[in-house]
Amino acid sequence: MERYVKISKKDFYKWVDSLKKHGKVYAPKRKENTHVFRPIKDSSELDLNYISTILPPKKYYFPQKESLLKFSIKPFETAKAIQKFEEFVLFGVHTCDLAGIQCMDVVFREDPLDPNYINRKDRMTTVGIECLKPCDKHASCVSMGNHVPRGGYDIMLTEIKGSYIIHLNSQKGEDILQGHSYIKKCTQADRNLLDSLRKNKERVFKEEFIGQLTEVYTVFSKLSESGVWDDVGKRCVGCGNCTTVCPTCYCFDVKDELDLNLNDGLRYRWWNSCQMDDFARVAGGEDFRPGRVSRQRHRYYRKFKYPIDKFNRYFCTGCGRCSRTCMAKINLTETVNDLIKEHRNVSIGI
Amino acid sequence: MTEVLKPGSSEPPENIYLPHLAAIKEIREETQDIKTFKLVFQDEELRKSFTYKPGQFIEFSIFGVGESPFCLASSPTREGYIECSIKKMGKVTQAIHDLEEGDIVGIRGPYGNGFPVEEMKGKNLIFVGGGIGLAPLRSLIWNVIDRRDDFKDVIIVYGSRSIADLVYKDELKQWQNTPGVKLTLTVDPGGEAEDWKGEIGFVPTILEKVNPSPGNSLVITCGPPIMIKFVLVTLNKMNFSSQQIITTLERKMTCGLGKCGRCNIGSVYVCKDGPVFTYAQIEQFQEEI
Amino acid sequence: MKNKKPKFAFFDFTDCEGCQLQIVNLNTVLVELLEHIEIVNFREATSERRNDYDVAVVEGSVSTPHDIERLVKIRRQAKTIVALGACATIGGVNAVKNLNPPGIAQHRVYGDKGKNFETLPVKPIDCFIKVDYYIQGCPVHLNEVAEVFKCILAGKKYDMPNYPVCMECKMNENVCLYQKGQDCLGPVTRAGCGSWCINNNNICYSCRGLVDNPAVDAQRDILDKYGLKLDEMLAKFSLYSACGGEKYDQEIKKR
Numbered sequence: 012m013e014r015y016v017k018i019s020k021k022d023f024y025k026w027v028d029s030l031k032k033h034g035k036v037y038a039p040k041r042k043e044n045t046h047v048f049r050p051i052k053d054s055s056e057l058d059l060n061y062i063s064t065i066l067p068p069k070k071y072y073f074p075q076k077e078s079l080l081k082f083s084i085k086p087f088e089t090a091k092a093i094q095k096f097e098e099f100v101l102f103g104v105h106t107c108d109l110a111g112i113q114c115m116d117v118v119f120r121e122d123p124l125d126p127n128y129i130n131r132k133d134r135m136t137t138v139g140i141e142c143l144k145p146c147d148k149h150a151s152c153v154s155m156g157n158h159v160p161r162g163g164y165d166i167m168l169t170e171i172k173g174s175y176i177i178h179l180n181s182q183k184g185e186d187i188l189q190g191h192s193y194i195k196k197c198t199q200a201d202r203n204l205l206d207s208l209r210k211n212k213e214r215v216f217k218e219e220f221i222g223q224l225t226e227v228y229t230v231f232s233k234l235s236e237s238g239v240w241d242d243v244g245k246r247c248v249g250c251g252n253c254t255t256v257c258p259t260c261y262c263f264d265v266k267d268e269l270d271l272n273l274n275d276g277l278r279y280r281w282w283n284s285c286q287m288d289d290f291a292r293v294a295g296g297e298d299f300r301p302g303r304v305s306r307q308r309h310r311y312y313r314k315f316k317y318p319i320d321k322f323n324r325y326f327c328t329g330c331g332r333c334s335r336t337c338m339a340k341i342n343l344t345e346t347v348n349d350l351i352k353e354h355r356n357v358s359i360g361i
Numbered sequence: 362m363t364e365v366l367k368p369g370s371s372e373p374p375e376n377i378y379l380p381h382l383a384a385i386k387e388i389r390e391e392t393q394d395i396k397t398f399k400l401v402f403q404d405e406e407l408r409k410s411f412t413y414k415p416g417q418f419i420e421f422s423i424f425g426v427g428e429s430p431f432c433l434a435s436s437p438t439r440e441g442y443i444e445c446s447i448k449k450m451g452k453v454t455q456a457i458h459d460l461e462e463g464d465i466v467g468i469r470g471p472y473g474n475g476f477p478v479e480e481m482k483g484k485n486l487i488f489v490g491g492g493i494g495l496a497p498l499r500s501l502i503w504n505v506i507d508r509r510d511d512f513k514d515v516i517i518v519y520g521s522r523s524i525a526d527l528v529y530k531d532e533l534k535q536w537q538n539t540p541g542v543k544l545t546l547t548v549d550p551g552g553e554a555e556d557w558k559g560e561i562g563f564v565p566t567i568l569e570k571v572n573p574s575p576g577n578s579l580v581i582t583c584g585p586p587i588m589i590k591f592v593l594v595t596l597n598k599m600n601f602s603s604q605q606i607i608t609t610l611e612r613k614m615t616c617g618l619g620k621c622g623r624c625n626i627g628s629v630y631v632c633k634d635g636p637v638f639t640y641a642q643i644e645q646f647q648e649e650i
Numbered sequence: 651m652k653n654k655k656p657k658f659a660f661f662d663f664t665d666c667e668g669c670q671l672q673i674v675n676l677n678t679v680l681v682e683l684l685e686h687i688e689i690v691n692f693r694e695a696t697s698e699r700r701n702d703y704d705v706a707v708v709e710g711s712v713s714t715p716h717d718i719e720r721l722v723k724i725r726r727q728a729k730t731i732v733a734l735g736a737c738a739t740i741g742g743v744n745a746v747k748n749l750n751p752p753g754i755a756q757h758r759v760y761g762d763k764g765k766n767f768e769t770l771p772v773k774p775i776d777c778f779i780k781v782d783y784y785i786q787g788c789p790v791h792l793n794e795v796a797e798v799f800k801c802i803l804a805g806k807k808y809d810m811p812n813y814p815v816c817m818e819c820k821m822n823e824n825v826c827l828y829q830k831g832q833d834c835l836g837p838v839t840r841a842g843c844g845s846w847c848i849n850n851n852n853i854c855y856s857c858r859g860l861v862d863n864p865a866v867d868a869q870r871d872i873l874d875k876y877g878l879k880l881d882e883m884l885a886k887f888s889l890y891s892a893c894g895g896e897k898y899d900q901e902i903k904k905r
Contacts, residue, residue, distance in 0.1 A: 043825045065823045075821045079378040082424040087465050089424070091376040123377045123618055248865040248872065250816035250837045252826075262622030265378075265615050269425045269800050271682040276425050278378070280621070282821060287813040288863050290623060293613050294429075294451030297586070299626075303865065313625070320628035336820070338828060338837055338872050426806050452807045459805070 012185050015197035015205075019174045022193035027054035027102070033136065033187050034098035037071060039064055048101075059103050062146040063332055067108050067258035068101055069115060072131040078279045079127065079265065085274055092277065093130050100187065102138045107152045107330035109139050109163035111258025114318075114326050116163075118261060136183045139164035143208075145216050151344045152329030154220040159209065171204050219344045222351045224325065230347075230354040231316040235308065239349045244304025246339040247286075253333035253341075254284040254310065259326040262290075285309055311346065377618055380422045380467030381407060386442060388462055391528040394449045395493055396458060397434065400468065401442050413437050414475025415500035416609055416637045420617045421445065421457065422467030429453040430614040432636070433471065434496040436503035443468070446496040446528060472617040473636050476501050476581065476607065481512060487573045488517045489592055491564050491584025495519055495528055497609050498583055506539055515542045516573050520564040523552030545571050565591035575601045582608050593640065603640035610636045610643075656803070659691035659703035660734075661724060663710030663717050664744050664772065668789045669735035670694045670709055679796055686803055705730045705802060711737040711744050711893075713772045725779040730802060733781045736788035738774060740859040741893025743788070745772040748892050774893060783808050788857035788890060791843045811841040812862050815854050819845035827853055828876055833883050837872070838864035857890045 018026060030036050031052075039061045040049045046061040048068055078092040104112070119128040141160055145153070152158045160167045165184035168175045176197060179185055188194050220227060254260040264283040269276040283290065286307070291300035300306055314327035327343070334342045387399040402408045413433055422428045429451075435444035449458045460466070478501070486505060490498045505512050517536060521527045527546065537544045546559035547567040553559075560567050565588065573580075580601060582592055589608065596606055612624035612631040624631035627646040660670055674680065674695050690700035706728035712718055725731060736742035747755045748771045756764030775781060785798050801808040815836035819826075822845050827834040834848065835856035847854050873880055 042823075044829070045825060047823055065825065066820070070823075080376065084424060087382070089379060089382070089467065091379055093376065119620065121619070125620060126376050127378075248814075248816075248837045249861075249863070250814050252816055252820050255817060255820040261620075263615075264621070264623070265428060267425050267427050268797075269804065271679065271686075271796070271800070273425075273686060273800065273803055278422075278424070278428075282817075283621075283623070284813070284817065285622070287817070288861065289812050291613060293611060294454060299612060312627075313622075317625070317628040336826065338816070338826075425804060452809060456806055 012179060012188065013196060014179050015202065016177045016179065016188065017174050017195045017197045017201060018177060018193060019195075020170075023175060024054040024057075025193065026191060027057060029191065030100050030102065030187060033100055034134075036100045036102055037068070038102040051102075057103070059140060063105075063330060063335065065336075066256060067111055067330065067332065068104055069111065069258055069261070071099070071101060072112075072135060073115060073119075073128060073261060074131075076279055076281045077127055078277050080278050081275070082278065083275050091126075093127055096131050096134050098134045098136070100136045100138065104137055104139045104164070105142055105330070106139060106160050107150070107155075107157045107328045108258050109137070110155070110157040110161065110328040111330065112137065113163040114259040114324060114328070115261055117322050117324060136187060137164045137166070138184075138187075139167045141167060141169040143170060143212070147331065147335075149331035149334040149342065149344075150329055151219040151327070151331060151347075153216045153218045154224065154344075155325060155327055155329035156224075157329050158216045159212065169205060169208065171201070171208060174201075176201055176205050219329075220351065221348050226351060226354075227315055227347060228319055230350050231312060233357075234350050234354055235312075237350060237353055239346060239353060240304050240308040243307045243341055243346055244302065246341055247303040247307050248338055249286055249288065249303050249306070250338055251284040251286045252336045252338065254286055255282060256332040256336050258328050258330055258332070259314070260284070285313070307341070311343075315347070378469070378616070380420070380428075380469045382465055383443075383468045385460060385462050385464050385466065388460075391446060391530070392526050394458075395446055395528055396449075397444055397446045397528075398457070398460075399435075399442050399444050400466070402468070403465070408441055411443070411471075413443075413471035414478065415504045416476035416497055417471040417473040418614070418617070418632075418636065419443070419445070419468050419470030419472065420614075421447075421453075422469070423453060423456050423460070424467060426456040427453045428467070428469075428615075429457075430472075430617060430632075432497040432500070432609065434499050436500050436507060438504050438507035446493060446499075448493050469617060472614075472632055474634065476609075476637050478504065481505075481579055483511070483513060483577075485514045485573075485576075485578040486512055486516070487578055487580045488515070488519070489564060489568055489580060489582040489584070490517075490519045491588040492521050492526060493528060494582075494584030494588075496583075498581060499529060499532070501581060502536065506536070506542070509539070509541065513541075513577070515539075516571065517542065517544045518547070518564060518568050518571055519544070520547035520549070520560075520562075520567060521552070522549050524548055524554055524557060526552070543571075563591070564588050565595045568592060569595050569598070572599065575599060575605060578605060580606045582606065603644060606640040607637060608640065608643075610638060612636070655686060655688045656704045657688050657690045657700075657702060658705045658707060659700075659728070660689070660694070660707045661691075661709070661720075662693070663708070663721070663737070663775070664713040665710030665735065665737040665742070667694060667709065669737075669785075669787075672789045672792060673707075673734075673795065676792055676795065679792070683796075683799060687799075701727065703728055705732065707732045707734050708738050708775055709734040711741050711772050711774055712778060713744060713747075713769055715768060715770065718778050721775060721778050730782045731775075731779065732783040732785060732798065732802070733775055734785050735790050736786065736857050736859070736890055738781075739776075739784045739786050740891060741772050741774045742857075742890055745890075745892035746888065747772055749888060772893060784810060786810065786840060786858035787843055788855075791846060793844070794842055813841050814861055815839045815841045815843070815845050815848070815858075817841055818843070819848045819854075822849055824848050828872070831876070833873065833876070833886065835883075835886060853886075855889055856887055859891060 035050050037048050038051045038057050039046045041058045046064045081092045082089045119125040165181045167178040262283050263280040265280050267278050292298045318326040382403040383400040386401045389397045418430050418432045420428050431445040434446045488498050553561050614624045614632040615621045617632045619630040619633040706724045733739045798808050818841045832853050834853040836854040839856040840858045840861050
């Protein structure tokens with residue numbers, strides 16, 4: 012099949028309905044005044060007109076609670092607990108969340124490979140959708156470079172004048188497009204439209220940070236003692252919402268659970284947060300990261316400094332969820348900009 | 362689909378979270394709250410082939426209770442078994458102390474970077490330990506003694522709160538009697554008894570008294586944070602550089618593999634890039650240790 | 651595992667006995683538990699009244715001197731004590747009495763005869779005896795009850811979660827009630843109930859008590875930003891935390 016194909020809006024929902032033969036389809040659905048990713052039975056439940064979901068799609072390949080192994084005390088047995096997962100389609104993922112998927116991939120594929128993650132991720136077919144206009148003041152996708160597609164998908168949909176232009180990026184993508192007569196060729200005129208749409212986006216989407224990412228890295232390298240962190244830490248409630256909704260947060264804890272027969276049990280991992288009081292506390296009672304100031308600072312460093320040192324990649328996707336959900340209205344863009352300003356003042360000697 | 366690993370099976374676990382099974386061969390009470398466990402892997406192949414470096418750690422599982430990281434206190438020069446010295450502190454260690462010889466536990470590992478043994482060859486080694494901090498050092502000390510000719514002089518300064526709190530009491534004598542090994546024992550003021558022949562004083566003070574020279578030397582230290590703090594001050598006074606001082610850090614290492622994020626300090630994971638670090642490296646971390 | 655079944659006894663003090671009713675509500679789980687434990691004293695569920703128990707599950711807070719006597723006797727007999735429910739763990743609803751000057755409650759309930767009934771300020775049971783396990787909540791959450799009983803049988807400690815309800819609520823993908831103009835006490839309340847109330851469209855009432863290190867000034871900020879009133883929020887807290895909440899109240903009022 013060609014790299015670029017087209018589907019008219021009229022036929023689009025027919026195609027979405029046909030996806031269920033490839034497995035369960037998870038797509039954005041409306042929930043009260045916001046959206047969530049949920050399984051959909053047919054295209055009438057789909058709502059692609061969304062800014063963000065409460066939780067990012069990470070819950071599908073890195074679930075809130077996941078069993079690692081089963082065990083039995085008498086007779087003594089331990090077993091892997093990876094179940095065979097079914098194929099599924101993750102539909103309608105914004106480019107910021109796709110960046111999040113790529114980041115988690117880097118971490119879990121790093122040696123040693125995480126088999127639970129691989130098991131789920133390899134069964135996923137990702138259909139992305141491009142945002143045509145900026146969403147709200149919480150996102151920082153333009154500065155992070157994630158307002159345009161940058162890989163991480165099997166198919167990307169871009170809406171143009173009564174149709175969707177489809178960019179095919181993998182065999183899996185081709186599989187879910189095969190055999191439909193309404194998937195048409197993409198003409199040169201269509202490609203030109205796509206190009207001018209992208210050019211237009213560069214005018215409409217404005218950078219959120221007052222500096223480039225290279226400057227952000229330098230700022231973070233130098234300002235670990237800045238007063239900005241004290242301010243953020245004082246406002247923080249320690250509710251952990253920011254880390255729960257972040258597409259690239261993956262810290263977890265491991266727990267054992269026994270059945271009522273007190274013989275069989277399960278060892279599972281569950282989402283944890285560096286913002287929790289006990290996160291860095293050891294059995295002797297010593298806390299290696301006390302206080303909300305050092306914890307919030309740690310969270311930012313895990314997005315803007317440490318992963319560049321380790322993987323040469325920023326782990327903030329610019330999705331804006333942390334700012335949107337923060338009870339204390341701590342805004343990521345504001346914090347980064349405050350740091351940049353402070354660094355510039357210091358350099359000039361103010 | 363689930364694959365079952367029974368005791369005695371020689372199937373290697375492909376799942377990185379699945380532990381090997383080991384039986385407790387021997388339990389030795391070191392102090393009122395520290396026990397040393399000698400463990401033997403159920404699988405015969407593994408018993409022969411399991412190898413590690415001093416300074417590495419394993420994740421010790423009690424199924425139904427949980428898993429905890431402990432450093433390997435035995436030396437890899439002695440094959441067929443591994444040893445861990447465990448202090449009763451929390452939920453998992455409490456349950457470990459209730460175990461008996463013959464009980465089966467899970468072991469994952471070895472994890473971590475271990476001590477740079479190759480770089481230590483041909484150098485004078487100064488071990489400074491406090492309390493249970495002697496456990497990871499013991500792995501290296503026996504390694505050094507077993508390969509005595511590869512290393513130069515060995516100085517050991519070890520102290521505890523009281524005589525009862527000293528660990529490896531019998532082995533301390535053996536080290537004392539090894540040629541080229543100078544052992545100085547100390548207890549905190551108030552922890553001595555009438556027949557105590559060792560020093561009385563805090564470890565950093567006694568270290569200063571012993572006064573090792575920094576020439577062609579490396580210091581390996583492990584113990585409570587307050588002790589380390591003052592040991593560093595003392596070593597600085599004696600002109601040791603931070604590259605010469607090696608320690609092993611403690612953190613809440615849950616997965617042991619660099620995935621769960623809990624042992625993260627700065628850009629490093631204590632479980633993968635450590636737990637052994639030189640002080641020169643530690644000074645680079647942007648976070649307080 | 652022990653060969654002999656440990657003997658459990660259930661006692662109540664100043665409470666509504668709702669938590670004990672929850673134990674009965676365990677249904678089939680209770681039947682399975684009975685394979686491992688023997689219940690020798692449980693007024694709400696059985697007529698047996700033995701006193702040779704190993705584990706005492708205590709519901710209710712202390713409000714009379716007689717309560718203290720009974721409690722101390724129970725502690726002497728039992729090897730393990732479990733504080734069941736908010737009344738036993740943090741004082742609970744009963745502690746609302748403490749908000750008024752002493753004597754008011756007696757007068758309101760018993761009129762002139764109030765002087766005949768000696769009553770103390772309400773306190774949780776660990777002010778008088780050592781407690782080995784705490785099960786928070788009003789009422790207790792059945793999953794947690796099962797967990798704690800399993801820990802008792804396995805002889806291991808139960809680690810209460812020390813993070814706020816928000817974590818569980820967000821993992822359950824609820825829409826935050828603050829965004830709907832309601833003041834939920836979740837951000838400073840101890841988790842472990844699976845955000846039960848919010849899952850059912852109600853605010854968190856902080857029936858499980860505060861986390862160990864609640865963020866006092868930050869909570870104040872939140873109220874300001876959402877335009878909610880401090881007094882209303884403190885009033886909500888006093889429903890369950892009137893006992894221990896004094897320090898928190900003072901700190902949050904300081905700013």
